[in-house]
Amino acid sequence: MRAGKPCKSGFLCRGVGSRDLAAVAETRACRHILPMAILKIARMGHPVLSRVALPVADPTAPEIRALVVNMVETMMDANGAGLAAPQVYVPLRVVIFQAPPERAPEGIDEEESYDHTAALTVLINPEIERLGDAMEEGWEGCLSVPGLRGLVPRHSEIIYRGLGLDGQMVERRAKGFHARVVQHECDHLDGMLYPQRMSDLGNLIFESEVRARIEAEAETEEQVADA
Ligand code: NI
DSSP states (O other): OOOOSOOTTHHHHHGGGOTTSHHHHHHHHOTTTSOOOOOOOOOTTOGGGTSOOBOOSOTTSHHHHHHHHHHHHHHHHTTOSEEEGGGGTOOBSEEEEEEOGGGSOTTOOHHHHHHHOEEEEEEEEEEEEEOSSOEEEEEEOOTTSTTEEEEEEEESEEEEEEEOTTSOEEEEEEEHHHHHHHHHHHHHHTTOOGGGGOSOGGGEEEGGGHHHHHHHHHHHHHHHHHO
16 A cells, blocks of 8 residues: 555546546556555354444544545445445445446346446435345355355345535436346345345355356256156
């Protein structure tokens, strides 16, 4: 971590507040003006993960921007899809996430594909509105529950709202993995980890066993289909 010197690319650094967060990515590349850090991640059992996080009073405050930059750095380093501030010991209602196109189902049209995907997004003081009662199960992992995966039911379709770093409202409809990652991250703000959402803890398994498990299930399905 280096800090202190004014940066030649100060223009890029000042762009961090832009809505699409491309500027955050640019800031990540600029190591002179903003000190960045890979933060320690709290693990299941630490009290910060089970308390209700507090609303952010001013989303445009420099401390919040610095927190988000460090969260992005930490999430990228850990190869995560999302991160909530309590996971880095900051009990505030801030989450970041992304839902890459590779996670969307194949063969869907462009409009639906939009609901399934999200570029790197910051949500401050987020709220979730469920659309309908449909639920779907999917495997989840969590940087605070390392080494494990669980099969978790989530609402299939939601609308989420929250504030960006510029204080402007962000509102999106989300489906599938996109809806899942937002529900997972927002649960962190209410002190909830994914095992608490599981209906059957028999589906809480080691990461190394997920592939074997999915292959075994596919085999069973084939056997049923053949019977
Ligand atoms: Ni998590």
